[in-house]
Amino acid sequence: MVTGHVFIATSLDGFIARENGDIDWLLKHDQAGEDHGYDDFIGDIDVIVMGRGTYEAVRSMGQWFYTRPVLVLSAQLAQQEVPSELKGKVRFLDKSPGKAMAMLASEGARRAYVDGGRIIQSFLELDMISDMVITRVPILLGSGRPLFGADPRDVALAHKGTRSFPSGLVQSHYEVVK
């Protein structure tokens, strides 16, 4: 079985990007010398799962910074070839989250990093997220792409710890209570 894990930053009002995808406000707070734990987190991850929105946003940055195999769940992209420079690093797949995770399990993966707002929402609704590390940036954006969506159920969380940084970032770790 593969477990889903979230590691993401949001504005204090819960947005992961502006409406146009811009994360300038986040990069501005990403001070040199502060270790927010991403390397430790990714060190224990076998595979990264994302949707088309996140894939295209990362592609538009011009640099592919993921150091783990990436699976992009997208019916639209699954009809295309993976760009040659990403061959062996990225796969496009037209499968539901459940079937994708079953496929990853059959390949031997244990821990999947689930990245991007809409796919995190889908995985949460399907009870496929084990825990979340959420880093709050001290800014209100007023609008943008929200981290969380309109899940009709309550999702209970267990707080595992919080730390803050000189930059003003506050990072909390929550387990999803099953």
Next chain:
Amino acid sequence: MVTGHVFIATSLDGFIARENGDIDWLLKHDQAGEDHGYDDFIGDIDVIVMGRGTYEAVRSMGQWFYTRPVLVLSAQLAQQEVPSELKGKVRFLDKSPGKAMAMLASEGARRAYVDGGRIIQSFLELDMISDMVITRVPILLGSGRPLFGADPRDVALAHKGTRSFPSGLVQSHYEVVK
């Protein structure tokens, strides 16, 4: 001059109440014996400013727990008498936030507790909030009444400190950067 101060709890996805006003999820996490700092906060407050929604929600709880004079900004309520049991504790006023704060200043108030989602949003948009203490409850509600609204500007914040509690509540203090 009167400064505006926020002290409020939200779900991890940013709601201060369910759509119907229910705060059962909050009360469930309000464990006996945990001091979340409300008494210290209110000890330095001269007056409480709220809108009709918050006033009516508190009234419906059947117990008036505010220990400071309350000003309710509402054109609708300002046409009514204050209920006899709240005379001397509550005033209804049909004024803008700016004029209400000027009136409070002329009465000698220095620090106002601004309570309730929509009025906090109005005061933030008008640059009339100095700082906010926001307590995160470890639950996702999926929908409800949001703390923050669609302010068209970025609002920069300075993180002053964060503490967490055995109940899982995480409380952060932010100053609004002018």
